[in-house]
Amino acid sequence: MKQAYLIYIFFGPPGSGKGTQSNFLGKKLGLPVISTGELLRYEESIKSPLGLKARRYVKHGQLVPDKLIHQIIAGRLRKRDAAKGFILDGYPRDAKQLDDLLKLIQDKYTPWLIEVKVSDREVVNRISGRRVCNNCGASYHLVYNPPKKGGLCDVCGHKLSIREDDKPAVVRKRLADYKDSADPLLAYGKKQKRLISINGEQSIAKVRQDIFKAIDKIK
Numbered sequence: 761m762k763q764a765y766l767i768y769i770f771f772g773p774p775g776s777g778k779g780t781q782s783n784f785l786g787k788k789l790g791l792p793v794i795s796t797g798e799l800l801r802y803e804e805s806i807k808s809p810l811g812l813k814a815r816r817y818v819k820h821g822q823l824v825p826d827k828l829i830h831q832i833i834a835g836r837l838r839k840r841d842a843a844k845g846f847i848l849d850g851y852p853r854d855a856k857q858l859d860d861l862l863k864l865i866q867d868k869y870t871p872w873l874i875e876v877k878v879s880d881r882e883v884v885n886r887i888s889g890r891r892v893c894n895n896c897g898a899s900y901h902l903v904y905n906p907p908k909k910g911g912l913c914d915v916c917g918h919k920l921s922i923r924e925d926d927k928p929a930v931v932r933k934r935l936a937d938y939k940d941s942a943d944p945l946l947a948y949g950k951k952q953k954r955l956i957s958i959n960g961e962q963s964i965a966k967v968r969q970d971i972f973k974a975i976d977k978i979k
């Protein structure tokens with residue numbers, strides 16, 4: 761029988777470390793990391809029609825309509841680098857998106873879900889210290905993962921900035937939406953016995969270690 765390739769879906773509240781950890785895992789496994797948040801920010805930066813439409817939602821911490829997200833994801837998954845597996849960060853986010861993804865991948869891929877758990881208080885702490893590079897997408901934290909040179913990106917030297925949707929009121933909205941929508945992902949992972957739950961409230965290195973350990977067990 762043909763073996764399905766593994767894919768990994770990171771989910772967790774805003775600021776839980778999905779982006780940070782999915783990039784570590786991508787490097788370890790040699791798989792592309794596909795982040796819908798990153799793809800949307802890229803589309804916005806080049807002022808594409810899709811990016812401009814999405815910006816109205818992202819700015820206010822609202823979920824971008826499924827149709828747009830599906831368009832982005834379906835296009836990205838057609839690229840050759842995703843043929844033998846990939847890592848998803850921030851997609852799917854709810855029951856409808858999970859359903860869309862399962863239809864899209866059919867039995868070609870087997871999804872594993874990685875839940876990164878952190879408290880609301882930690883979310884606020886993390887997001888208030890986050891700085892991002894709009895040029896290459898790298899992300900830092902002023903205290904926990906500071907850039908080497910002041911406000912400049914270690915990777916490309918570009919000036920770092922605060923994400924538009926990291927304002928406290930917008931973060932509260934994103935957090936509330938996450939709580940409303942993530943249950944189906946948990947339920948699906950549990951039912952399929954392909955759920956890895958990680959305590960995200962540890963150092964970046966320890967979270968990475970826990971994820972790698974769990975992944976090594978399933979390979």
Ligand code: AP5
Binds near residue numbers: 773850961
């Ligand atoms: P997206 O970019 O996906 O935002 P999010 O899910 O809210 O997640 P974040 O990027 O805020 O956080 P993260 O968990 O990746 O944490 P990070 O590693 O950066 O989406 C943005 C918006 O796009 C959404 O609100 C929505 O509008 C739209 N969108 C995206 N996907 C969509 C979809 N599927 N459907 C519809 N709309 C969609 O870490 C955070 C900070 O903490 C960093 O500064 C980091 O350095 C630091 N940090 C990380 N880990 C640790 C640690 N262990 N200890 C201390 N600090 C840490």
